[in-house]
Amino acid sequence: MVIRLIANGGCRRDEATGFLSKLGAWAYLLESGGNTSHSYGTALNTTDHKMELTAVIEGLKAIPTASHIQIMLNSEYVMNGATIWIYTWKRNNWRTSKHEAVPNKELWVTLEELISSHLRITWRLERNMHGNHRGYFVDRLCQLALKEVVSGMH
Numbered sequence: 001m002v003i004r005l006i007a008n009g010g011c012r013r014d015e016a017t018g019f020l021s022k023l024g025a026w027a028y029l030l031e032s033g034g035n036t037s038h039s040y041g042t043a044l045n046t047t048d049h050k051m052e053l054t055a056v057i058e059g060l061k062a063i064p065t066a067s068h069i070q071i072m073l074n075s076e077y078v079m080n081g082a083t084i085w086i087y088t089w090k091r092n093n094w095r096t097s098k099h100e101a102v103p104n105k106e107l108w109v110t111l112e113e114l115i116s117s118h119l120r121i122t123w124r125l126e127r128n129m130h131g132n133h134r135g136y137f138v139d140r141l142c143q144l145a146l147k148e149v150v151s152g153m154h
Contacts, residue, residue: 004031005059006072008138009051012146023149024051027141028059029134037062040141042149052078053107055138060114068120072135079123086112 009026024047027040039058043051052075063069073079086108089095094102094109102108115121126135 001033002068002070003063004070004072004134005029005056005063006031006134006138007052007055007059007078008074008135008142009053009055010048010142011046011051020150022046023146024048025142025145026051026055026058027138027145028055028062029138029141030059030062031134038138038141040145042145049075049077050104050107051142053081053104053111056082057107057111057114060111060118063118066117066119069118070122070124072124072126074126074128074135076125079125081108082111082115083123086115 006029007027009024011022011024012020022045023042024044025040025042027038029036029038039062041054041058043054052073056071056073056078059071060069088097089102089108090112094105096102126132128135
């Protein structure tokens with residue numbers, strides 16, 4: 001049985017100042033055999049890339065056993081990193097082709113460990129997450145997470 005993981009993450013897009021200017025959210029939806037589960041969270045002082053990575057990491061952590069997984073996401077950064085770049089980075093002691101430290105190394109190391117703990121993972125880039133109900137749901141979870149933090153600040 002294939003478990004579907006739909007993941008998304010990002011940061012606020014408004015003119016917030018202070019610590020709210022770097023507020024980010026991540027979310028995922030898991031589907032397996034007619035069952036679904038989801039989760040979401042936030043982080044301060046973060047980036048879109050960190051939140052996109054965190055969404056996939058948290059989703060994979062929620063799958064307890066070695067499984068066949070299809071990951072759907074709209075982040076070329078995460079997809080290319082996980083399917084192409086990560087192997088070169090690891091071989092080069094977590095350095096880029098320009099011999100610089102890999103940005104977000106700790107997240108990439110965690111993701112690589114999670115990937116290797118599963119039987120098979122396929123990746124599917126969804127450029128328009130709003131074009132399907134699952135992607136839209138996960139995007140709305142991210143928006144809800146951000147709204148919860150902002151509304152709690154007043």
